[in-house]
Amino acid sequence: MSVLFYNARIWRSGAECYSWMVFNPETGKIVKCGTDQNLPLEECSKKRDMKRQWIFPGFHDCHLHVEWLGYKIGGKNMDLPPTIIAFKEKVLELSNKQDGVWVIGYGWNHDMMDRMPDKADIDEIISDRPAIMFRICQHILVANSKALEIAQITDKTEDPLNGRIDRYPEGHKLAGHPTGVLREDGGVGAMLKAMPPFSTKLQESSITLALQECLKVGLTSVHPCDNQCWKAYRNLANQNSLPIHCYFSGWYVDIDTDNFPSKPKDAYDNLSCECVKVFIDGALNGETAALSEPYLNSDGNKGVLQMTEEEIEESFTRITKAGYRLEIHVIGDRATEITLKYLKKCKVPPESRPLLVHCQILREDLLDEMVKCGVVPTIQPSFVPTDTLEIRNRLPQSLMQCIYPWKTLLKKGIICGGSSDAPIETFDPLQGMYDAIFRPDNFYGGDRSFTPDECLTFQEAVDLYTTGSAYADNTETTKGKIGAGYQADFVILKVPLNNQGEPMDLPKQPELLKSCSVKEVWIKGQCALEN
Numbered sequence: 001m002s003v004l005f006y007n008a009r010i011w012r013s014g015a016e017c018y019s020w021m022v023f024n025p026e027t028g029k030i031v032k033c034g035t036d037q038n039l040p041l042e043e044c045s046k047k048r049d050m051k052r053q054w055i056f057p058g059f060h061d062c063h064l065h066v067e068w069l070g071y072k073i074g075g076k077n078m079d080l081p082p083t084i085i086a087f088k089e090k091v092l093e094l095s096n097k098q099d100g101v102w103v104i105g106y107g108w109n110h111d112m113m114d115r116m117p118d119k120a121d122i123d124e125i126i127s128d129r130p131a132i133m134f135r136i137c138q139h140i141l142v143a144n145s146k147a148l149e150i151a152q153i154t155d156k157t158e159d160p161l162n163g164r165i166d167r168y169p170e171g172h173k174l175a176g177h178p179t180g181v182l183r184e185d186g187g188v189g190a191m192l193k194a195m196p197p198f199s200t201k202l203q204e205s206s207i208t209l210a211l212q213e214c215l216k217v218g219l220t221s222v223h224p225c226d227n228q229c230w231k232a233y234r235n236l237a238n239q240n241s242l243p244i245h246c247y248f249s250g251w252y253v254d255i256d257t258d259n260f261p262s263k264p265k266d267a268y269d270n271l272s273c274e275c276v277k278v279f280i281d282g283a284l285n286g287e288t289a290a291l292s293e294p295y296l297n298s299d300g301n302k303g304v305l306q307m308t309e310e311e312i313e314e315s316f317t318r319i320t321k322a323g324y325r326l327e328i329h330v331i332g333d334r335a336t337e338i339t340l341k342y343l344k345k346c347k348v349p350p351e352s353r354p355l356l357v358h359c360q361i362l363r364e365d366l367l368d369e370m371v372k373c374g375v376v377p378t379i380q381p382s383f384v385p386t387d388t389l390e391i392r393n394r395l396p397q398s399l400m401q402c403i404y405p406w407k408t409l410l411k412k413g414i415i416c417g418g419s420s421d422a423p424i425e426t427f428d429p430l431q432g433m434y435d436a437i438f439r440p441d442n443f444y445g446g447d448r449s450f451t452p453d454e455c456l457t458f459q460e461a462v463d464l465y466t467t468g469s470a471y472a473d474n475t476e477t478t479k480g481k482i483g484a485g486y487q488a489d490f491v492i493l494k495v496p497l498n499n500q501g502e503p504m505d506l507p508k509q510p511e512l513l514k515s516c517s518v519k520e521v522w523i524k525g526q527c528a529l530e531n
Contacts, residue, residue: 001024001025001026001045001046002022002023002024002031002043002044002045002046003022003023003024003025003044003045003046003047003048003525004020004021004022004039004040004041004043004044004046004047004048005020005021005022005023005048005050005055006019006020006039006047006048006049006050007019007020007049007050007051007052008020008021008050008052008053008054008055009052009053009054009055009503010033010055010482010490011054011055011056011057011462011482012033012481012482012483013459013462013463013466013467013481014459016035017035018033018034018035018482019034019035019036020033020034020039021033021034021055021482022040022043022044023488023525024488024525025488025524025525025526026525027525028487028488028523028524028525028526029485029486029487029488029525030482030483030484030485030486030487030488031484032484033482033483033484050492051502052502052503053492053493053495053503053519054492054493054495054503054506055482055490055491055492055493056218056462056466056482056490056491056493057466057467057479057480057481057482057486057489057490057491058218058219058220058221058466058479058489058490058491058521058522058523059217059218059219059220059221059429059465059466059491060219060220060221060222060223060417060418060465060466060469060470060473060479060480061214061219061221061222061223061418061419061420061422061427061429061465061469062222062223062247062355062378062417062418062419062468062469062472062473063223063225063355063357063378063380063417063419063420063421064222064223064224064225064419064420064421064422064423064427065138065224065225065226065421065422065423065424066206066207066210066211066214066222066224066226066246066422067198067203067206067207067210067224067226067229067232068106068138068206068226068423069206069210069213069214069422069423069427070205070206070207070208070209070210071104071106071206071423072106072107072423073209073210073213073423074205074206074209075094075097075098076094076098076104076105076106077105077106077107078090078094078105078106078107078108078133079107080107080108080109080112080136081108081113082112082113083113083114084113084114084115084117084121086113087108087113087117087121087133088121088122088124088125090105090108091103091105091121091122091125091126091131091133092125095125095126095129095131101129101130101196102129102130102131102132102147102195102196103126103129103130103131103132104131104132104133104134105131105132105133105134106133106134106136106138106423107134107136107423108133108134108135108136108142109135109136109285110135111285111389111390112389116142116166116179116181117133117142117180117181118142118179118180118181119142119143119144119145119148119178119179119180120180121142122142122143122144122180123144123145126144126146127144127145127146128146129146130143130144130146130147130149130150130195131143131144131146131147132144132147132191132195135285135286136423136424137283137285137286137424138188138424139183139184139188139282139283139286139288140181140182140183140184140187140188140283140286140288141181141182141187141188141191142179142180142181142182143180143182143191144180145180147180147191147194148178148180150194151190151191151193151194152194153165153178153182153190153191154177154178155167155176155177155178157178159186160185160186160187160190161186161308162184162185162186162304162305162306162307163182163183163184163185163186163187163188163189163190163288163304164182164183164184164186164187164288164304165178165181165182165183165187166178166179166180166181166182166183167179183282183286183288183304184282184286184288184304184306185279185306186304197228198228200231200232200235203226203229203231203232204232204235204236204241207224207226207229207232207233207236208236208241211242211243211244211246212243213427214244214427215243215244215521215528215529216518216521216529216531217427217428217429217430217518218429218430218491218493218518218521219244219427219429220244220245220489220490220491220521220523220528221244221245221246221247221469221470221473221475221479221489222244222245222246222247223246223247223248223249223275223378223419223469223472223473224246224247224248224249225249225251225277225327225357226248227250227251227253227254227277228251228254228257228259229248229259230248230250230254230259230260230261230273231258231259233246233248233271234268234271236271237268237269237270237271238268238269240269240270242269242270242271243270243523243528244270244523244528245270245271245272246270246271246272247272247273247274247275247473247475248261248271248272248273248275249273249275249276249277249327250273250275250276250277250324251276251277252276252277252278252315252319255276255318255319255322261273263323264322264323264324265323274324274325274473274474275324275325275326275327275355276319276322276324276325276326276327277327277328277329277357278307278312278315278316278319278326278327278328278329279306279307279329280305280306280307280312280328280329280330280335280338280339281303281304281305281306281329281330281331281332281334281335282303282304282306282331283331284331284332284360284361284387284391284394285387285390285394287301287303287394288303288304289303289331289332289335289360289361290302290303290304290305290331290332290334290335290338291303291332291333291334291361291395291399292332292333292334292337292363292399293396293398293399294396295394295395295396296393296394296395296396297393302334303332303334303335305334305335305338306329309338309342312338312339312342313342313345313346316342316343316346316348317346320346320347320348320349320352325352325353325354325355325474326343326348326352326354326355327354327355327357327378328354328355328356328357329357329358330356330357330358330359331358331359331360331361332360332361333361333362333363333366333399333402336356336359336362336366336370337363337366339356340366340369340370340373340375343373343375344369344372344373348373349374350372350373350374351374352374353374353375353376353471353472353474354373354374354375354376355375355376355377355378355417355472356370356375356376356377356378357377357378357419357421358377358378358379358380358383358421359377359379359409360383360387360403360404361395361399361402361403362402362403362405363399363401363402364401364402367402367408367409367412367414368412370409370412370414371412371413371414375414376414376415376416376417376471376472377409377414377416377417378416378417378418378419378469378472379404379406379416379417379418379419379464380419380420380421380424380425380432381406381418381432381433381435381436381439381461381464382420382425382426382431382432382435383404383421383425384404384435384439384440384441384450385435385439385440385441385442385446385450386425386442387404388440388441388442388443388450389442389443391403392443403451404439404450404451404454405451405454406436406454406456406460407453407454407455407456407460408454410456410460415468415471415472416464416468417464417468417469417471417472417473418432418433418436418461418464418465418468418469419432419469420432429465430493430513430514430516430517430518431513431514432461432464432465433458433461433462433464433465433510433513434461434510434511434513434514436455436456436460436461436464437455437456437457437458437461437510437513438455438510438511439451439452439454439455458506458507458510459507461510466480466481467480467481468480487524488522488523488524488525489522489523489524490522491518491520491521491522492518492519492520492521492522493506493516493517493518493519494516494517494518494519494531495512495515495516496512496515496516517531518531519531
């Protein structure tokens with residue numbers, strides 16, 4: 001049985017749009033496409049006039065945290081409180097909603113508030129239960145006194161090598177004592193180890209909720225990076241309960257646990273795993289991303305390395321020998337420099353396409369080495385409008401020369417995959433494309449582009465979330481395009497109409513992306529969602 005969609009505008013990167021396509025719902029494959037008027041009417045049992053609607057390949061987010069996205073959607077969201085007073089109100093709201101032993105919140109940003117929150121702010125609301133509130137980047141949390149007590153973090157606790165415990169300054173009545181703010185694995189990780197783990201059932205419900213929301217914005221594939229979650233994903237796959245394909249990435253810290261794939265490329269229905277995630281540095285807005293020069297006004301702080309160089313070498317070697325691909329968190333230029341050094345030293349094959357997640361702050365001298373190492377940056381265009389609020393106050397001018405350099409990377413021939421890092425940024429790929437094209441500078445209210453030479457074209461922006469992400473996940477021969485032999489994953493968009501009542505020319509008017517929405521999502525030739 002074949003289905004014909006005709007009188008459509010079917011996106012084809014770098015070429016004229018197709019006007020029709022035939023796909024087979026039984027095989028889940030696209031049979032043929034064309035631009036001519038010789039429609040294969042007799043071959044098709046079903047036909048549909050698309051009335052000039054826009055059809056794109058299914059969108060693919062190649063780096064996000066699905067479990068935590070589900071927790072955010074499911075009631076742990078703080079919604080970026082603008083003040084400390086609003087922060088406390090959110091803590092109270094979360095306390096009233098959650099009846100468990102621990103109270104958990106997510107989504108504050110001190111750059112948008114009057115100051116950094118501390119334990120006293122939470123103690124004022126919750127003193128009898130442990131409570132932790134994650135910053136939006138998830139690299140920092142603030143805990144109340146009860147949580148610090150359970151984690152045994154006191155004024156006598158030494159700062160970890162791979163993190164930081166913020167302390168009250170001299171002159172404060174609690175000088176030297178922890179403020180409650182913990183950074184990176186050495187700080188955040190210490191708190192998480194003191195907490196009871198989330199149950200597999202809770203993880204399953206969170207993942208299911210998040211994936212359903214991903215489907216609504218046109219995502220037909222995602223690359224979840226969730227730790228201690230493999231059992232939950234595997235259970236859902238065995239129940240045929242994963243609505244879209246998940247290219248799971250296990251965390252290196254989980255590799256010796258029973259909550260990790262049994263072998264490389266372990267695959268189930270809508271679930272597979274090729275990658276293992278390693279964290280080299282921290283986050284920019286927490287000033288823990290590893291830089292070659294100090295942050296401004298920071299007393300020499302150059303960020304945090306999550307691992308020693310010996311540990312980096314050991315992890316790269318072990319992951320590669322085990323048959324997995326490397327997925328490496330790098331934000332600062334020093335983190336990327338060290339990563340490239342050990343990709344070469346450990347003889348990681350360039351054809352394995354090591355994923356470099358984020359790549360926000362680079363240097364010109366690193367680009368050629370990135371090409372040689374065969375890396376695939378998985379980038380987040382929506383970081384730009386958020387980070388421009390404060391980035392000029394954090395980075396020295398010398399490190400502002402090759403920052404979020406998406407166009408530069410593409411010109412070097414480096415294929416990039418588009419992603420959101422959700423829940424840190426919006427998981428809507430249409431917004432991601434808009435931000436890649438216009439790079440709104442929120443320091444100026446979003447009315448101008450940040451480093452406009454790095455703005456992408458419409459085609460380049462779409463490629464990030466289609467062909468680029470498929471390449472990142474080693475599926476570019478079956479996904480990422482609409483063409484004969486490819487999987488029939490596609491999205492029909494609702495685009496504003498012109499005066500003739502037809503959808504407007506989206507590639508020529510990319511600003512319309514903010515006014516578009518997803519009308520239908522098709523996966524393997526079946527309609528998975530209709531809005």
